[in-house]
Amino acid sequence: MDTLNVELGNRSYPILIDAGLIGRADVLERHVPARDVLIVSNTRVAPLYLAALAAGLGAGRRLVEVILPDGEAHKTLANVARVLDVLVANRFGRDCSLVALGGGVVGDLAGFAAACYQRGVAFVQVPTTLLAQVDAAVGGKTGVNHPGGKNLIGAFHQPAAVLSDIATLATLPPRERSAGFAEVIKYGLICDAEFFAWLEAHLPQLLSGDPAALVHAVRRSCEIKAGVVGRDEREQGERALLNLGHTFGHALESATGYREWLHGEAVAAGLVMAAEMSRACGLLSSADAERVRSLVARAGLPTCIPGVTPGAALEHMRIDKKIKGGRIRLVLLRGIGAACLTADYPEGALRDTLQACCGPERGLT
Numbered sequence: 001m002d003t004l005n006v007e008l009g010n011r012s013y014p015i016l017i018d019a020g021l022i023g024r025a026d027v028l029e030r031h032v033p034a035r036d037v038l039i040v041s042n043t044r045v046a047p048l049y050l051a052a053l054a055a056g057l058g059a060g061r062r063l064v065e066v067i068l069p070d071g072e073a074h075k076t077l078a079n080v081a082r083v084l085d086v087l088v089a090n091r092f093g094r095d096c097s098l099v100a101l102g103g104g105v106v107g108d109l110a111g112f113a114a115a116c117y118q119r120g121v122a123f124v125q126v127p128t129t130l131l132a133q134v135d136a137a138v139g140g141k142t143g144v145n146h147p148g149g150k151n152l153i154g155a156f157h158q159p160a161a162v163l164s165d166i167a168t169l170a171t172l173p174p175r176e177r178s179a180g181f182a183e184v185i186k187y188g189l190i191c192d193a194e195f196f197a198w199l200e201a202h203l204p205q206l207l208s209g210d211p212a213a214l215v216h217a218v219r220r221s222c223e224i225k226a227g228v229v230g231r232d233e234r235e236q237g238e239r240a241l242l243n244l245g246h247t248f249g250h251a252l253e254s255a256t257g258y259r260e261w262l263h264g265e266a267v268a269a270g271l272v273m274a275a276e277m278s279r280a281c282g283l284l285s286s287a288d289a290e291r292v293r294s295l296v297a298r299a300g301l302p303t304c305i306p307g308v309t310p311g312a313a314l315e316h317m318r319i320d321k322k323i324k325g326g327r328i329r330l331v332l333l334r335g336i337g338a339a340c341l342t343a344d345y346p347e348g349a350l351r352d353t354l355q356a357c358c359g360p361e362r363g364l365t
């Protein structure tokens with residue numbers, strides 16, 4: 001079993017990566033020591049994995065379940081209230097633990113409920129999507145959406161452990177699996193050129209679900225994220241680099257009303273745009289920008305989001321959280337494996353990038 005740690009002093013925690021973790025009684029006994037356990041899952045994941053998790057947790061505990069409807073639309077305060085109501089109704093004390101069984105939606109929501117209940121109780125992430133295993137479950141960002149925007153309500157609350165059972169990825173629809181690869185590619189681009197080259201070489205094995213290749217990709221991604229979070233938990237600096245591709249991606253997602261494209265798909269197009277922008281600024285060679293586009297395309301991910309005009313994308317970029325002094329700050333690439341955050345770029349380069357990368361409609365509106 002692969003294990004690594006997120007080093008945060010007395011809030012440090014392990015990330016375990018292996019096939020079959022969900023049913024491992026020894027692992028669950030060690031990492032979910034609470035007697036009273038609330039499992040939060042959803043209608044799609046629970047029928048697949050809840051029975052194995054409950055069996056692994058064993059009979060000597062009080063197990064309660066909350067099964068949410070599936071989908072981003074249900075990552076709401078109302079569903080946090082539902083989880084909290086169940087905790088109160090069952091008189092769970094501060095020594096209880098929540099276990100989030102599902103993708104990033106379930107993990108973010110359950111983590112936020114854990115952050116709120118009695119000012120913070122333990123929770124364990126059991127992520128079942130690639131995106132959640134390499135990103136959402138690690139690092140302690142929890143929260144829900146508000147009608148006024150995505151992830152507007154939340155808290156930093158680190159899990160007690162992350163148990164990534166890569167066998168669960170076998171039931172993930174291929175489109176969801178590809179979406180997770182966008183975040184994996186992102187880690188190589190940010191700080192590990194060797195990992196990026198490994199992804200180029202091993203993409204066929206990864207796409208066919210080869211367990212050894214998946215463990216390596218999840219482990220290296222988590223190592224990189226754990227290192228960044230350990231140095232900058234509250235995103236005062238370096239953690240912003242994890243948003244490579246996301247300023248473009250969020251703009252594409254919000255310009256399309258969060259309906260058409262998965263988050264990872266929008267991030268994938270955003271990575272291509274960040275590479276193109278870096279090339280336009282003279283930071284990245286054309287050959288390296290092409291490597292980014294090619295790997296994204298080979299992973300079955302979009303390299304642009306058709307139907308979004310450059311003007312609409314720019315409007316949505318202007319409401320990004322990383323705006324400072326009226327300038328859109330962007331994570332750009334000085335090379336493959338060398339990301340930087342900057343507001344110092346020619347405005348024309350941004351317009352040219354949007355012009356080149358946005359959908360078929362041409363011309364800034």
Ligand code: NAD
Nearest residue numbers: 044070103104105106128129131132135136141168171172
């Ligand atoms: P998701 O949780 O909606 O899961 C995607 C789909 O796959 C859902 O329909 C889900 O039910 C299904 N699913 C999950 N596991 C499955 C399995 N093993 N087999 C079959 N189906 C399965 O989406 P996601 O991509 O995992 O996460 C996206 C969410 O994560 C967003 O809300 C995003 O804001 C959040 N996020 C958070 C962070 C963070 O740092 N906290 C980082 C990135 C993303």
Ligand code: GLY
Nearest residue numbers: 135139141239242
């Ligand atoms: N997903 C970006 C972060 O956790 O900071």
